Amino acid sequence: MSFLWAQNSKPQAFGFVQQLYFENTEHQFDPYLLEALPALLEAGSAGEQTEEVLWMLASVQERNGLHYPALLNFYKILFLFPQSKFKNDAVAQIRTEIKTNTLSDSLFQFGDKIKEFTTVQEGVFGFISFIYQVNCDSLSTALISEIDLFLKQFPGSRYEDILIFWKGRLYLKQNRPYSAIALFRKVLFLYPQSTLVPEIDLVLADTYWRRARMFNEAKEVYYDLINSFSEDKYGGNAQFYLARLMANRLNNPQEADRNYRLFCQNYPEHPFVALAWKDMGDAALKENRQVEARNYYAQSYEKADDDSLIQYVLKKMEEISYRINDFKKAAVVLLLEAKRENSAEKMLRAADLYKNNVKDNDETKRILNRIIKDFPGSSFAEKAKNILADLKH
Numbered sequence: 001m002s003f004l005w006a007q008n009s010k011p012q013a014f015g016f017v018q019q020l021y022f023e024n025t026e027h028q029f030d031p032y033l034l035e036a037l038p039a040l041l042e043a044g045s046a047g048e049q050t051e052e053v054l055w056m057l058a059s060v061q062e063r064n065g066l067h068y069p070a071l072l073n074f075y076k077i078l079f080l081f082p083q084s085k086f087k088n089d090a091v092a093q094i095r096t097e098i099k100t101n102t103l104s105d106s107l108f109q110f111g112d113k114i115k116e117f118t119t120v121q122e123g124v125f126g127f128i129s130f131i132y133q134v135n136c137d138s139l140s141t142a143l144i145s146e147i148d149l150f151l152k153q154f155p156g157s158r159y160e161d162i163l164i165f166w167k168g169r170l171y172l173k174q175n176r177p178y179s180a181i182a183l184f185r186k187v188l189f190l191y192p193q194s195t196l197v198p199e200i201d202l203v204l205a206d207t208y209w210r211r212a213r214m215f216n217e218a219k220e221v222y223y224d225l226i227n228s229f230s231e232d233k234y235g236g237n238a239q240f241y242l243a244r245l246m247a248n249r250l251n252n253p254q255e256a257d258r259n260y261r262l263f264c265q266n267y268p269e270h271p272f273v274a275l276a277w278k279d280m281g282d283a284a285l286k287e288n289r290q291v292e293a294r295n296y297y298a299q300s301y302e303k304a305d306d307d308s309l310i311q312y313v314l315k316k317m318e319e320i321s322y323r324i325n326d327f328k329k330a331a332v333v334l335l336l337e338a339k340r341e342n343s344a345e346k347m348l349r350a351a352d353l354y355k356n357n358v359k360d361n362d363e364t365k366r367i368l369n370r371i372i373k374d375f376p377g378s379s380f381a382e383k384a385k386n387i388l389a390d391l392k393h
Contacts, residue, residue, distance in 0.1 A: 014040060014049045021056050033060045042149060051081045055090070062093065068142040071097040072131060079127035082116060104136045124150055125159045132166050140170045161191040165200055177211035198234035201225050205241065215249045236267035240276055253283060274304035278313055285316070294320040294329075301336075310340065327357035335367070344380035347371050351387065361391055 017036045020029045037057040040046045046053040058073035074090040074097070084090070098107050117123035128150060131143055147167045151160065168183035184204040188197060201221050208218035222245065225238035240263050247256035260276045267273065281296035297313040297320075304310045314337050321330035331353040338346035351367040354360045368384040375381045 012047075014046055014053065018049075018052070018056070021060075027063065030060055030064055033057075034064065034066075042152065044153065051077060051084050051086065054080075055086045058090075058093070062097070067097055067101055068139050069145070071101075071103075072127075072139070072142050072146055075131065076124070076127050079117070079130070080120065080123045101138065103138060104134055106134050107136065121154050121157060121159075124153075125157075125163075128163070128166075132170075137173050140173045144170050161187050161194045161196055164190075165196055165203075169203065172207065172211065177207050181207055181212065198225060198229045198232070202234060202237055202241075205238070209241075209245055209249065215245060218245055219250065230266075233270070236263065236270045237272070239263040239267065240270070240272045243276065244279065247279065247283060253287075257283065274300045274306070274309055277303060278309060281313065281316065285320070290320050290324050311337075314340075327353045328360075331358065331363075344371050344375040344378060348380055348383060351384070355387070355391070365391065 013036075017033065017040060020036075021033060024030065024033065033056070037053055037060065040053050041050065041057070054073050054077050058070045058077070061067075061070035061073065071094060074093045077084050077086055077090045078094075081087070095108065097103070098105075117126055124146075128143065128146055131139060131146075144167055147163050147170075150157070151163060157163075164183050164187045168180040168187075171177075171180040171183065181204065184200050184207070187194065187200055188204075191197075194200075201224065205218045205221035205225070208214040208221065219242065222238040222242040226235050226242070229235040229238070239259055243256050243259035243263060246252045246259060257280065260280050263270070263276050264273055277296050277300035281293045281300060284290075284293035284296055294317050297317045300313045301310060301317070304313065314333055318330055318333045318337065321327070321333060331350040334346045334350040334353070337343065338350065347367055348371060351364050351371070354367065355364040365388065368388050371384040372381045372388075
């Protein structure tokens with residue numbers, strides 16, 4: 001039995017690993033250290049030496065080309081041990097890794113993110129949260145490993161639903177949609193009362209639709225969201241995306257139109273309203289309902305604040321107006337475009353429509369005088385003067 005007592009009284013594993021680290025002048029023990037140091041952290045065996053274990057591990061990882069795991073471990077030192085003796089060296093290493101690997105500049109902005117955490121668990125979550133919110137694709141794999149380690153070290157944590165959800169989103173970055181779907185559903189199954197439920201549902205439905213081509217499954221999730229969260233932005237988003245799904249993937253234009261109308265009616269201040277009117281305009285135009293389409297585009301113009309969308313719907317309104325010989329409306333739209341683009345050319349085209357098609361000389365003169373005033377010395381101003389001269393004869 002003596003050998004059992006010998007096993008029970010063995011010295012701490014940290015002391016042995018530390019000894020090898022300092023003897024590792026030729027890096028001959030690197031492969032062993034790359035296994036032993038993470039094992040100490042995972043098993044919680046580092047104890048008071050966690051700070052030093054992290055430093056040793058990050059240093060060995062960096063030396064062996066494991067730049068992203070090393071970077072995260074340098075960060076972890078700052079979040080867990082803001083007064084660490086390794087702090088300055090860790091900051092220097094972080095800056096070097098970011099520059100060397102051309103990572104996001106936002107990774108430099110960590111100074112104001114670090115505070116004194118009450119528990120180790122809060123510190124590790126703070127670290128993971130910071131790296132996740134930086135949204136650096138290159139760090140996805142290393143960050144997934146950190147999330148897995150957290151979930152193993154702190155089972156039943158109050159952050160578990162958040163971290164499983166984040167892991168799913170990281171899987172999407174890695175083009176692993178079905179793994180992501182499994183994790184989203186896991187959170188919904190384990191934490192049906194989580195405040196994340198509506199956000200997860202939206203991401204799940206989007207993944208079903210755009211990444212997995214599971215259109216009917218996406219539709220059902222959108223229906224659930226509309227029924228369960230009709231009073232907030234999640235219900236509005238679901239109604240809008242359901243309409244788009246019906247139109248673009250389920251080939252049901254009637255249901256698409258119904259959902260677009262419900263969306264615009266129930267969520268008139270939603271930021272997607274202008275897009276909904278634009279989509280209805282596109283659908284009507286596709287079916288050759290020209291005037292109806294133009295009316296929808298006009299609604300979109302009234303609601304839009306995105307330059308590219310405004311430009312798109314005005315162009316459509318202009319094209320339709322020419323197509324149906326509504327030259328007065330075409331001139332009005334041209335003037336709207338001219339104002340946005342500071343375009344003398346479009347003002348001149350509007351004046352030409354008023355002169356030759358609408359037969360409104362007063363409006364023609366008003367526009368021509370505006371061109372002469374706003375664009376003095378230009379070729380457009382000279383053309384405007386010549387047309388004005390012709391109108392006087």
